[in-house]
Amino acid sequence: MKIFALMFVTAVAAFVIPVQAIVNGRLGQSVQNPFLAAVISFLGGTIVLTIALVIWSRGLPTVPSETSIPWYLYTGGLLGAVYVTTVLCVVPTLGTANVIAAAIVGQLLMSLFIDQLGLLGVSQEPISLMKVCGAVLLIVGALLIQRG
Numbered sequence: 001m002k003i004f005a006l007m008f009v010t011a012v013a014a015f016v017i018p019v020q021a022i023v024n025g026r027l028g029q030s031v032q033n034p035f036l037a038a039v040i041s042f043l044g045g046t047i048v049l050t051i052a053l054v055i056w057s058r059g060l061p062t063v064p065s066e067t068s069i070p071w072y073l074y075t076g077g078l079l080g081a082v083y084v085t086t087v088l089c090v091v092p093t094l095g096t097a098n099v100i101a102a103a104i105v106g107q108l109l110m111s112l113f114i115d116q117l118g119l120l121g122v123s124q125e126p127i128s129l130m131k132v133c134g135a136v137l138l139i140v141g142a143l144l145i146q147r148g
Contacts, residue, residue, distance in 0.1 A: 034088055
């Protein structure tokens with residue numbers, strides 16, 4: 001039951017993703033520069049997260065000085081910048097549904113690859129026939145959305 005509830009909350013939180021894609025795509029068109037649009041988008045998020053950090057942490061927390069933190073854990077912002085900039089560039093041409101369908105397929109395939117190899121510190125979860133069937137159905141669904 002807990003897993004279902006967490007998946008439901010995640011699905012509801014993901015409702016903002018197509019809205020974000022549209023807003024960022026239109027912002028990119030308005031400012032006529034995808035990189036400026038991405039900076040504006042990330043600046044808004046940075047301001048909100050900084051306020052939340054100060055409120056819920058009761059002040060500014062200290063950053064750990066440990067060098068044992070793997071380098072790749074610091075790449076989240078870079079990876080987010082690649083995704084957001086790509087999406088805001090392609091939404092005006094492909095449309096929101098096509099972009100989100102392609103993004104979901106890409107996310108799922110990469111997730112299966114990461115789980116299969118146990119990369120980035122996650123537990124190793126072998127790819128099963130059921131997972132392959134699910135991935136194929138998702139790809140077919142994305143193609144149907146694109147052609148529909």
